[in-house]
Amino acid sequence: MKVVTHQLRCIDCGARIAGSDVNSIFRCPICNGLYDVIYPWSATQGEPSAPVAENRPNASALRWLWQERRTSTLPVDQSGVWRFRDLLPIVDDASVVTLREGNTPLYDLPRAAKSIGLDWVLAKHQGMNPTGSFKDTGMTAALSVAQQRGFEWVACASTGNTSAAMAAYAARAGMRSIVFIPEGKIAWGKLSQSMDYGALTIQLKTDFDGCVRVLTELVTRFPIMLLNSVNPYRLEGQKTPAFELAEQLEWQVPEHIIVPGGNLANGSALAKGFSEMHHLGLIHRIPKISIIQAEGANPLYLTLAENGGEELIPVKANTRATAIRIGNPASWRKALRALRSTGGWCEQVSEQEIALAKAQIGAEGIGCEPASAVTFAGLKKFVAQGKIGREERVVLVLTGHTLKDSNYTIDYHRGELFTAEEDAAIAPADQVLHSALRKPPIVLEPETDTVFRVLETQMKPVPA
């Protein structure tokens, strides 16, 4: 595998720097903007007057190569990220750190689609990655760069999916990892994976921003690679599900992609993937990418409503969808760019809407963590607003596995997720759906007649 040359380019001022010169802060020294990874073949992308880059990969050759690799037994080919390495910055074979991420299923959701009058709705389930979330596709890329550059330590501030993925890939590489978490804000279930994969977990007596401050200082002073999502290599891995999706759909991309919005890097990573494919002639159209936030953690939605995207309005985040409980998202400008360049929209959904959408996805036999379900809740709104029509094809990006948050599921089915007040705020039509989908256990005497009498009362059709 040859090392592909790349640069980092500031998304705000356009300044460029060699990739290997940046390992810690990942912000432009001139204007503090975030970086994109660019390649010789993509540097002139979007500049209509620029000549075609000489070494631009050939679309047909790529399609053929990517398909051929699926029959290989090499780890680097079996990875759903590294199979697309021709469009990645990295690396020599020996540096690739892989857990066979990617290759995630694309499911149809026939009952969910029917319930909102669409012909078909698909779900690209990134929660089927090795550690149970979409973060794996990014971490394989970033950890491989860290390995190639000789790092022995990596670190992030997180209490959830990011730390689980970082810890797993660091362990795979034989590196040590550090997770900073704010004291007293511990979700033990979400942290079990970091411990299992051997990360060093440090609870700081401060809030999340305080953790980021200590982390930033540490990676500046010591040889530790920063793995929060400002690290642009993570987004290079996270763009590959766009390639995989296009391939699964025989290169006929859907009209709409809908993603959950937390720290806001994921939508822009997918937009970069689609945009690069379009630039190379692999696809002929770029789907609209839309971002859905929880009402209690809606800084992007609020910013667009209040000032059209001029300046971020941070919020104090509060939602039970913990994976998107972020009030001051690092990648908001990248997300804004993705919305604008693809023509997508930003929407917000309530806690009750999230819970119902999650139950509907579960009833399809698929399941997801609460944050993933905002995509279907948001889709309902777009359909109601007339923005998405019956024959348009929609792909929801489910970001986490249902096992990531078992307690949420249990509370929902036992009727303990919402207060009486929250329950009362649910619209009548949704009340009916909730009551059909809720499956609290029934306690019975062990007699066949009793059991079957109860079963008969339950023999109503599966809700649409």
Next chain:
Amino acid sequence: MKVVTHQLRCIDCGARIAGSDVNSIFRCPICNGLYDVIYPWSATQGEPSAPVAENRPNASALRWLWQERRTSTLPVDQSGVWRFRDLLPIVDDASVVTLREGNTPLYDLPRAAKSIGLDWVLAKHQGMNPTGSFKDTGMTAALSVAQQRGFEWVACASTGNTSAAMAAYAARAGMRSIVFIPEGKIAWGKLSQSMDYGALTIQLKTDFDGCVRVLTELVTRFPIMLLNSVNPYRLEGQKTPAFELAEQLEWQVPEHIIVPGGNLANGSALAKGFSEMHHLGLIHRIPKISIIQAEGANPLYLTLAENGGEELIPVKANTRATAIRIGNPASWRKALRALRSTGGWCEQVSEQEIALAKAQIGAEGIGCEPASAVTFAGLKKFVAQGKIGREERVVLVLTGHTLKDSNYTIDYHRGELFTAEEDAAIAPADQVLHSALRKPPIVLEPETDTVFRVLETQMKPVPA
């Protein structure tokens, strides 16, 4: 896809019956024995004087076909079970119920191997299936049969991985599913998936055996397909990881396969897969398949020690590895046959050995549920006993994802898994490993100097 003819054959008395005649009890009416699925090409398997079946599939053609299907975008080809449908009983395309199960990764465990002086140890991670356990490969087969035969209801008695898988596949098929659990023995975390996937959960005021009694009566009286592991179609799905493993190893099978032993169907399913491949000339040798039980749930181990496998000695099961907490396993005769026909062994391991093995697998960046870790704990014993040598190749079958039991992991790292007495019983060498692998969170003031001083004390190498 053509419907492949098959029969069911009693493993004890050899009586045969058409597959379509059996849907509920799945036990031989003559002798109460369990059934195997047999095919025209496999019916004379193991009978040296029998003529080669006329319609025996060709090994080279199968290898080519199975590889080609990996490049297909059809769900039935993307499934790691149905890709091998030429050796499955089923079914017309329209009846296949799939969540894209299978295609699970084969990981190397370099540090674990080194720690016990072996050249290489691999892990086939069945916990990377859609619902997080190996049960998915079996459920896709059994639910497809249920769908083809027109069932609307399916049922099982279980509180764990089986119910999760059944609920998911039933939901996918638009069928209803019933899970019977004994009252008061509820592990809510393990049940969250059944609820999420919409199963009807019934707690009976009895023990597990009482649940099985009610279940058996119900499926006899009403059109509900029984999905406990006595259903032989589940095992047809569970044999396919053997095919997948052989393919991943370029048809050079390892010397040893090690599986956890709970209800004891899994080892025999894999043995059937290897045996069929050998019969068809796909592989030239059958690996030794060994089964590891927890000391507190060791009926097979005990039975072999006490009466050489004559009659099962049930036990009152007690282990924190909940997935194998089974004292009266249904498939013990099938497991015995697998041990004998492949030359494998049965071993038992302690709770402390399980916890250490799990932490070591976690430290490789892979993770698994506690029951899966018995495989590595058992391997250590085989090596110590001189049964497995340095250059022999071993594949551990990891059956469940680490997210299936987060609490176990948290308790382990916080030092709350064992009593002081249990801790004291750990061998000194293992104490050292435990203390290197335990990663309880450290609470610190948010000052860089403090943090880095602590980090420096932690900068010991990753334990072997």
